Amino acid sequence: MPHPAFTVEDFCKDPDFIRWVAMPTDESNRFWQLYMAENPGQVPDIQIAIDYVKTIRFRENEPSQQDLARLKQRIWADIEPPISNRNPHWTGPVRTVQWYRQPYWAAAAVVLLVSLVGVGWWAWRANADLTYQTAFGKIQEIKLADGSVVTLNANSSLKVADNLLDGPVREVWLNGEAYFDIAKRQGSKFIVHTPEANVEVLGTEFNVNTRREQTNVVLHEGKVQLSADNQSAVVMKPGDMAIVTPKSRQIQLKSVQPDAYDAWKESYIVLDGKSLPEIIDILQDTFGVTIKLDDARLAGKKLTGKLRTEVADDCVDNLSIILESEVSKTGDTYVLK
Amino acid sequence: MTDRLTSAEHIHLWDTFRSGSRDAFSKLYELFAADLYRYGYNLIRNRQVVEDCLHELFLHLHENRERLGATDNIRFYLYRSLRRRLLDTVGRLNKLDSDSYIFDTAEFLIQPYESALIDEQLLDQQKLVLIHELNRLPKRQKEILYLVYMKGLSYQQAAEVMDITMKSVYNTINVALTTLRAYVRESFKQRGVVLSVAGAVLAYFMKI
Numbered sequence: 001m002p003h004p005a006f007t008v009e010d011f012c013k014d015p016d017f018i019r020w021v022a023m024p025t026d027e028s029n030r031f032w033q034l035y036m037a038e039n040p041g042q043v044p045d046i047q048i049a050i051d052y053v054k055t056i057r058f059r060e061n062e063p064s065q066q067d068l069a070r071l072k073q074r075i076w077a078d079i080e081p082p083i084s085n086r087n088p089h090w091t092g093p094v095r096t097v098q099w100y101r102q103p104y105w106a107a108a109a110v111v112l113l114v115s116l117v118g119v120g121w122w123a124w125r126a127n128a129d130l131t132y133q134t135a136f137g138k139i140q141e142i143k144l145a146d147g148s149v150v151t152l153n154a155n156s157s158l159k160v161a162d163n164l165l166d167g168p169v170r171e172v173w174l175n176g177e178a179y180f181d182i183a184k185r186q187g188s189k190f191i192v193h194t195p196e197a198n199v200e201v202l203g204t205e206f207n208v209n210t211r212r213e214q215t216n217v218v219l220h221e222g223k224v225q226l227s228a229d230n231q232s233a234v235v236m237k238p239g240d241m242a243i244v245t246p247k248s249r250q251i252q253l254k255s256v257q258p259d260a261y262d263a264w265k266e267s268y269i270v271l272d273g274k275s276l277p278e279i280i281d282i283l284q285d286t287f288g289v290t291i292k293l294d295d296a297r298l299a300g301k302k303l304t305g306k307l308r309t310e311v312a313d314d315c316v317d318n319l320s321i322i323l324e325s326e327v328s329k330t331g332d333t334y335v336l337k
Numbered sequence: 338m339t340d341r342l343t344s345a346e347h348i349h350l351w352d353t354f355r356s357g358s359r360d361a362f363s364k365l366y367e368l369f370a371a372d373l374y375r376y377g378y379n380l381i382r383n384r385q386v387v388e389d390c391l392h393e394l395f396l397h398l399h400e401n402r403e404r405l406g407a408t409d410n411i412r413f414y415l416y417r418s419l420r421r422r423l424l425d426t427v428g429r430l431n432k433l434d435s436d437s438y439i440f441d442t443a444e445f446l447i448q449p450y451e452s453a454l455i456d457e458q459l460l461d462q463q464k465l466v467l468i469h470e471l472n473r474l475p476k477r478q479k480e481i482l483y484l485v486y487m488k489g490l491s492y493q494q495a496a497e498v499m500d501i502t503m504k505s506v507y508n509t510i511n512v513a514l515t516t517l518r519a520y521v522r523e524s525f526k527q528r529g530v531v532l533s534v535a536g537a538v539l540a541y542f543m544k545i
Contacts, residue, residue, distance in 0.1 A: 009514060009518075012510075012514055012517075013510055013514070015485070015489075015491045015492060018485060018486055018489060019489035019491075022486060022487060022488065022489040023341060023488075023489045024341070025341050025342070025343050026343075027343050052514070052517050053486060055467070055517060056471075056482050056486035056487065056513065056517075057486075057487060058379065058479075058483050058487060060375045060378075060379070061375065061378050061379075062371070062375070063370075063371055063374040063375070063378075067374070067384070067388070068370055068371060068374070071370065071388055071391060071392060072366055072370070074388075074392050075366070075392055075395045075396060075399075078392075078396055079396065079399050184385070220382075221382040221383055221384065222382075222383060238382040239382075
């Protein structure tokens with residue numbers, strides 16, 4: 001219970017106070033409003049304490065509505081009794097005719113078998129050695145035969161082996177940038193080959209970027225092993241970024257905020273922590289345009305926030321606003337000054 | 338969304354569920370599944386494992402509803418069960434070594450202040466330093482702060498969820514507050530927040 005001698009720190013440690021700030025209810029709002037009305041001298045300290053408590057926040061990953069709906073379905077499927085047991089008209093004795101002895105079931109099974117073979121053969125043919133290529137400014141989501149999902153960034157290509165479903169190793173070859181959500185398949189490794197490295201996984205989510213003569217891998221969840229010619233292999237943990245360049249003798253690892261590296265999937269980039277030349281590289285790779293700086297002082301500017309990357313013109317305009325500079329365009333070349 | 342239920346509503350919902358109401362069970366899922374998912378994912382960065390454990394947890398609740406004890410804080414009750422289940426599962430799957438995953442990659446996020454009285458650019462730098470300091474805390478301390486400050490559990494409940502002593506919880510709260518005091522109060526004072534505090538408190542209540 002709070003009392004008039006409470007300091008800022010006392011409030012910050014008081015579980016009732018913390019719970020009110022973290023999860024206010026009508027009940028607690030009434031209580032604390034009344035308390036402040038009765039102790040006006042403590043209001044400034046309470047405000048500071050609110051700000052303290054609100055400072056302690058973790059980044060949280062929201063499950064999607066689909067995730068939650070799918071999970072609910074799984075649970076409910078296990079607890080709902082089967083339909084036949086709930087049929088109120090079911091009173092007769094249980095007949096023990098095997099399902100396959102009933103002629104219509106047998107017919108249905110044959111039809112099903114034939115169509116499965118047909119669909120299977122079609123899928124197998126359609127899947128033989130596929131190559132996907134995206135244009136500048138376009139993002140494509142690709143569902144692979146094994147259930148893995150690859151989001152291919154602009155100006156990138158992905159070649160997929162034709163044996164994803166039955167081969168001992170699932171292999172793809174990437175040029176450009178892609179985000180991988182790999183489905184687990186018992187005992188079958190998934191390997192992403194890039195010009196500089198091989199990323200080997202069992203089932204996980206990660207981003208790979210092979211632009212500009214180096215390969216960057218950012219791991220979202222799970223575990224992957226990364227190897228490259230003449231460099232010793234490393235095992236990555238979630239939140240790690242690995243950089244492989246032919247020039248360096250060892251794969252470099254550092255901790256990053258993974259969300260900042262796959263924001264392109266939602267058509268924006270996170271500017272925080274990137275230099276302007278880096279950002280310009282990204283935009284040039286994405287849109288196939290040239291961006292020049294006409295003022296050397298611009299290169300040293302620090303940027304924060306997000307930049308939408310749906311349309312090249314809008315994107316460069318917004319960048320110029322953030323930089324407080326003028327932009328002019330000739331053909332595919334933008335000049336910032 | 339997180340629940341905003343009072344203790345009485347917690348008790349009522351839980352008791353209705355225990356007496357066999359399917360609607361109450363549905364409501365438990367709607368209210369707590371997303372929140373449990375977030376906590377689980379901070380514990381173990383693996384969606385599949387988190388989903389499997391939530392599946393088992395809700396089935397267990399449903400099958401044993403008549404034998405479960407009473408509670409006036411359902412979140413606390415479910416957190417404790419989920420945490421045990423996750424650690425058991427991860428212990429069994431020796432693919433991941435359990436200890437290195439727990440809250441290791443959970444990161445603090447300094448949100449913009451609702452009072453909007455502080456110059457954002459200055460706050461940005463302050464934020465970076467503060468995030469850096471808080472992120473250096475050991476993972477168990479991070480988890481304590483998560484449970485107490487973000488989820489509103491009492492010290493006793495946080496200690497029980499994590500199977501640790503109340504003393505560890507107290508110590509952690511003190512460490513965190515010391516860090517905050519060093520980095521935040523200075524900036525608050527410099528920006529003259531205290532002068533306009535009455536307006537800020539008013540604005541705060543307009544929002545909730």
